Amino acid sequence: NAGVMQNPRHLVRRRGQEARLRCSPMKGHSHVYWYRQLPEEGLKFMVYLQKENIIDESGMPKERFSAEFPKEGPSILRIQQVVRGDSAAYFCASSPVRGGPETQYFGPGTRLLVL
Amino acid sequence: GQQLNQSPQSMFIQEGEDVSMNCTSSSIFNTWLWYKQDPGEGPVLLIALYKAGELTSNGRLTAQFGITRKDSFLNISASIPSDVGIYFCAGQLEGDDKIIFGKGTRLHILP
Numbered sequence: 552n553a554g555v556m557q558n559p560r561h562l563v564r565r566r567g568q569e570a571r572l573r574c575s576p577m578k579g580h581s582h583v584y585w586y587r588q589l590p591e592e593g594l595k596f597m598v599y600l601q602k603e604n605i606i607d608e609s610g611m612p613k614e615r616f617s618a619e620f621p622k623e624g625p626s627i628l629r630i631q632q633v634v635r636g637d638s639a640a641y642f643c644a645s646s647p648v649r650g651g652p653e654t655q656y657f658g659p660g661t662r663l664l665v666l
Numbered sequence: 667g668q669q670l671n672q673s674p675q676s677m678f679i680q681e682g683e684d685v686s687m688n689c690t691s692s693s694i695f696n697t698w699l700w701y702k703q704d705p706g707e708g709p710v711l712l713i714a715l716y717k718a719g720e721l722t723s724n725g726r727l728t729a730q731f732g733i734t735r736k737d738s739f740l741n742i743s744a745s746i747p748s749d750v751g752i753y754f755c756a757g758q759l760e761g762d763d764k765i766i767f768g769k770g771t772r773l774h775i776l777p
Contacts (some may be wrong), residue, residue: 555708584764593670593767594709603732607763640667642708652697652758657708 553577555658563664564592570630572661576645583626585618585625588640596651600626601649633665672755679745680776688739689755696760698731698738698776703752703770712753713740740774742773748777 556575564570579601586594596610600620614632615652617647620626630637640662644646672689679685689698697716701709715725715731715738722729728741736759742749755768 586765586767591769593672593756593769594765595767596764599763610764644708649763652699652756653711655713655765657710659706659708 554658555580555643555656557641557643557658557661559661560659561662561664563666564633565666566634567632570633570663570665572628572630572641572643573625574628574643574658575625575646576643577647577656580645580647580656582646582649583620584644584646585626585628586642586644586657588642590639594642597628606649612637630663633663635665638663638665670755670766671767672771675769676772676774678774678776681745683745685742685745685749685773686739687753687755688737689735689757689768691757692736693759694735694752695757696735696762697758698729699756699758699765700727700729700738701745701754701756701767703749703754709754709767736750743749743775745775747775749773 552633558573584599585597590592598618599607599613617629640660642660644657646654670689670691694695699714700712703709713729718735719733720731752770752772754770756765
């Protein structure tokens with residue numbers, strides 16, 4: 552059973568461009584969480600999605616950031632008009648159920664660098 | 667937002683030494699978790715704790731859920747080179763879906 556997959560693993564964008572980060576959950580997992588990790592910091596929650604629904608987006612910046620988890624295909628975290636402060640590692644986690652944090656399995660992350 | 671205070675920030679130890687790190691919070695957590703993150707990878711769960719006072723081991727790792735539900739510690743005995751990495755404490759509040767992470771303890775093992 553493959554783990555959580557994220558791509559690309561590294562992404563370089565210039566200020567003002569768009570960044571699209573993809574997360575393919577583990578097989579059988581219908582819950583996806585996105586976290587952001589700034590250098591020398593812990594992970595910070597951004598958004599929790601279940602297939603086709605956003606359940607909790609309390610950690611998402613109000614502007615430029617959006618997330619989706621369509622019925623088919625990976626979850627996408629989209630950052631429009633990137634700025635240098637968006638440079639970070641973005642991790643997704645997937646879970647087969649809602650609730651127990653021990654059921655969240657993390658992917659390897661996408662490292663975004665904004666020039 | 668909620669914050670977890672994790673200490674120490676860094677540790678430099680000799681191979682074979684025991685390690686201790688801890689985490690405190692101003693909020694009461696329902697669940698405490700300890701993760702390890704290797705360079706370029708995502709965090710991997712080491713131990714999950716569910717009840718106040720619970721003491722759980724995983725090989726050379728031991729963690730405890732504090733009685734007040736506002737703190738936890740992780741001990742690593744007889745450290746080996748592959749223990750190098752960043753250790754994060756994390757917690758989940760009751761009724762919440764997200765995991766709240768500390769800032770990490772960076773463990774270095776001196777040759």
